[in-house]
Amino acid sequence: MDEFELIDQIFHRPEESTPQVALGIGDDGAVLNVTVGKQSVVVMDTLVAGVHFLDSQPPDSIGHRALAVNLSDIAAMGSVPRWATLSLTLPEVNGDWLNGFADGFFDLAHRHEVALVGGDTTAGPLAVSVTVGGEVEPEGALRRAGARPGDFVYLSGPIGGAAAALSSTEAYGDPDLKRALCWPQPRTALGMALGSIAHSAIDISDGLLADLGHILKASGNLGAKIEADKLPLFEQAVALLGYPGALELALGGGDDYELCFTAPEKRHQEILATGHRLDQDLFWIGRITEHGGCSVHGNGISLDTVSPGYQHVWPG
């Protein structure tokens, strides 16, 4: 068996044929059936070895993560994921590594009913590029723009764990922090449910302040008042780094892949009920304000950011 056949065999799995896939892997392109009356959503993200993942990371976690970060974008759009294409750039063809990568990729794909329909394998420095397509009701996509003054701000889970895992060997050794880094769980069910409730949404990839900043900017240079004591942190991050250190990573660390969304105050109970129904933790963390900038207060902390982006230097 040559390299192409090996790669073909590993990624061309029979179960990839769903009713939506008219023609899957193996031709110049895939052909997909479109659901009548829907809009389509497309997202694309690339992970590069040494930048977005560690060379030493288990290959199944790399396969998982490459798809997860894209499904997280799909979730932030309030979309139902349908298909994926995968471009793998490999320094060498290693069957064990590829099988591990594929296991991680397909386990997540199957859980989210996403069919791998095509892609590309090339020689070069290790990198993974994934495109995911989904569907939404017309005008039903969740956008960054749409937050309004008075909106409540929510998070779908604790943040700062992935960044904490990268901060030391000891932290990486903690199962919960390592899981946050290597096995992020895209919140697709929550995203779909929020389509008709939330005003705006984004997934946290660059850190809460930066990503909430994108919502504030896209929504017309609004502000936000975040309650520090409401921010969900990883206990282990606080234990290892202290509260200020864990808070800094929660605000600016990134790689969390939790959803940050805003919704009108009057829908608060409905949102809590949605989280309960989906068995999905939800955290109220603050409010949208009329004026620019994002501030974080409480627990003896007072952090005012002038611009709605990530302020890297922690004051005091």
Added chain:
Amino acid sequence: MDEFELIDQIFHRPEESTPQVALGIGDDGAVLNVTVGKQSVVVMDTLVAGVHFLDSQPPDSIGHRALAVNLSDIAAMGSVPRWATLSLTLPEVNGDWLNGFADGFFDLAHRHEVALVGGDTTAGPLAVSVTVGGEVEPEGALRRAGARPGDFVYLSGPIGGAAAALSSTEAYGDPDLKRALCWPQPRTALGMALGSIAHSAIDISDGLLADLGHILKASGNLGAKIEADKLPLFEQAVALLGYPGALELALGGGDDYELCFTAPEKRHQEILATGHRLDQDLFWIGRITEHGGCSVHGNGISLDTVSPGYQHVWPG
């Protein structure tokens, strides 16, 4: 202006908003309107510096080529291209290089009415990954499978030029050969026109024998008899490399991005008329046969390949 703003400014061009694009660059994903009654087609290809293009190549030709190889796949599917996403991995942010790259990318995109709707920019070794989406009539996609014994085999242009350009500095200095390598022209208009005429199609990326071999295998292990004297070669390649050398590169060199397709003999005149109407050269090069393997005969050459793939060693 920071790096993100620069990249944003270069790639977020106002003209990218077409009626099909409900939401383009700037959110977690793009939202696209779908044409009622069509199937969608998705292709993805990655180019890596040092593998698929030369570091010294002008950036506009890299931008052009990254999109062109994907549009070539779209053409081979008989599809109308609609949208693209672009993932750029950059070792550094260089405004001049990025503007050149974007010029090459957008010039081709506009000529084919393709909207750039999203993507990703990351740090790492230079590489470009592009996904293109298109539309076809239901069951109208051109496939590799579908060739039948007796079908005529056609090419949309001369082959072996890109491989010749890579063979020596002198060859790279020839304008026609350099153009074949750096500025391949995807045959999308031809692909769309062939949807209702051709039995099978593929674009030549790995070399005629390998890619025609994919058609033969997908169509049930058929064979092909190719007439060597009908193969369109680049005059300059023959002049620089001699006839056997130019023929070898035509058969196995790759990177041609011409279409190879098969159609019933009775539609020969219709195919010639289609080429004439589109001002697109078309070359009859042989026939599909019942039995496995591909043979090339004529001009004193007799090349029988046992398997329907690329035979790298040129006999005699």
